[in-house]
Amino acid sequence: MAGFAIIMPVLPKLIVELTGENLANAALWGGALMTSFAVMQFLFAPLIGNLSDRFGRRPILLLSLAGFGINYGLMALAPTLGWLFAGRLVAGVFGATFSTANALIADISPPEKRAANFGLLGAAFGVGFIAGPVLGGLLGEYGTRAPFVAASVLALLNLCFGYFTLPETLAIKKRRKFDWKRANPMGAFRHLAERPVVLRLAVVMFIFGIAHQVYPSVWAFYTIEKFGWSAFDIGLSLGAVGVVFGLSQAVVTRWAIPRFGEIKSAAVGLAALSLAYLAYGLITAGWQMYVVILASFVTAVAGPAINGIMSNRTSEDEQGELQGALASVAAVGAIVGPALFTGLFGVFSKKDAAIYFPGAPFIGAAIVVALALLVFLSAAKMIKDDHKIAE
Numbered sequence: 001m002a003g004f005a006i007i008m009p010v011l012p013k014l015i016v017e018l019t020g021e022n023l024a025n026a027a028l029w030g031g032a033l034m035t036s037f038a039v040m041q042f043l044f045a046p047l048i049g050n051l052s053d054r055f056g057r058r059p060i061l062l063l064s065l066a067g068f069g070i071n072y073g074l075m076a077l078a079p080t081l082g083w084l085f086a087g088r089l090v091a092g093v094f095g096a097t098f099s100t101a102n103a104l105i106a107d108i109s110p111p112e113k114r115a116a117n118f119g120l121l122g123a124a125f126g127v128g129f130i131a132g133p134v135l136g137g138l139l140g141e142y143g144t145r146a147p148f149v150a151a152s153v154l155a156l157l158n159l160c161f162g163y164f165t166l167p168e169t170l171a172i173k174k175r176r177k178f179d180w181k182r183a184n185p186m187g188a189f190r191h192l193a194e195r196p197v198v199l200r201l202a203v204v205m206f207i208f209g210i211a212h213q214v215y216p217s218v219w220a221f222y223t224i225e226k227f228g229w230s231a232f233d234i235g236l237s238l239g240a241v242g243v244v245f246g247l248s249q250a251v252v253t254r255w256a257i258p259r260f261g262e263i264k265s266a267a268v269g270l271a272a273l274s275l276a277y278l279a280y281g282l283i284t285a286g287w288q289m290y291v292v293i294l295a296s297f298v299t300a301v302a303g304p305a306i307n308g309i310m311s312n313r314t315s316e317d318e319q320g321e322l323q324g325a326l327a328s329v330a331a332v333g334a335i336v337g338p339a340l341f342t343g344l345f346g347v348f349s350k351k352d353a354a355i356y357f358p359g360a361p362f363i364g365a366a367i368v369v370a371l372a373l374l375v376f377l378s379a380a381k382m383i384k385d386d387h388k389i390a391e
Contacts, residue, residue, distance in 0.1 A: 006147045008133055008216060008238060018080060023221060023225060031339050031343070042335065049100065049322075054177065061101065066156075068091065069159060072151040073148075073149070102326075118307045133234065206332060206333050208303070213336075215238075215241070217345075222358055223289070225345075225349050241296075244294060247297070248299065249304065253304050253305070256268075263380045265301045265305040266309075268301070269300065270372055272298045274366045277362045277363070277369060279292045281362030282363075344364055345360065
């Protein structure tokens with residue numbers, strides 16, 4: 001997570017340098033870059049998840065880190081926008097291993113603790129989101145390529161650390177035969193369709209994933225346009241988001257889920273997130289961004305809670321496949337989200353726009369999360385009905 005977070009503060013400026021476009025048009029290119037990454041995640045996440053069910057989690061994760069290290073180094077040399085696109089496509093392949101990391105957590109966690117431990121993994125990503133933008137903002141003062149070099153070095157250092165410390169968590173007796181019919185997006189979706197509750201929750205994750213793309217897609221563009229922020233200002237604000245997100249995942253998730261259950265925790269998290277996006281879109285001063293960030297403390301509980309419900313309804317030898325399917329679902333959201341939000345930003349942030357309103361993408365995200373909440377409540381009713389039948 002830190003790798004991409006490092007380059008986020010300088011991405012708008014780099015795109016402007018490579019294209020000569022204004023900020024509104026550069027945002028559209030930024031959305032296309034995000035979409036290219038997501039397309040590769042969609043295609044490769046089920047394959048990676050199934051490979052981890054066959055060969056174990058450790059080799060897949062280490063290979064991913066090696067690929068990231070090399071890729072970011074090559075992206076630092078990008079002379080054209082096409083080169084940058086190629087780099088994001090390759091990164092999308094290696095980035096599909098988030099599903100493997102989730103499967104690793106499922107391997108080592110009893111069912112009643114999986115949601116909370118998914119939260120810890122989210123907290124680790126939050127730490128990357130803290131350090132990455134701040135470091136990227138600082139390095140951005142020395143040029144738009146410096147953050148890419150730093151991302152490459154960090155990935156390779158992480159590879160060395162993982163090689164000596166990361167254990168294998170999937171016992172050989174629990175591994176299953178690799179099947180190409182299941183190791184593709186359509187096969188993954190068929191797997192979800194076999195479990196109605198899991199399928200409904202996957203739809204929630206899809207919608208939720210669309211809304212989440214508002215952060216990487218337009219945060220930098222929005223704050224530059226509305227508040228005139230520098231790369232350092234952007235990095236600092238995203239670092240604050242990471243602090244709150246990480247603490248929420250590490251603290252709130254482990255406190256709320258055991259006390260209130262996964263269903264109530266997820267519902268509250270989704271409702272709070274919708275309100276937070278609404279606030280981001282309506283604020284009028286840069287300092288108010290930090291007020292909303294602090295008020296968003298409870299929002300990060302939703303994802304781990306929903307993931308925990310689905311994981312507990314899946315067998316041990318299919319955890320990688322489940323997480324791969326969910327990664328593909330999220331990737332579809334990541335394809336739709338950047339196009340939606342950068343499109344909204346491009347339309348409403350032009351100086352000659354009929355309605356000048358740069359916050360439009362965040363209002364859109366608030367509406368999308370509200371829809372996710374409605375679908376989740378319908379899934380929660382299915383779960384309660386299942387429990388009544390079982391009793």
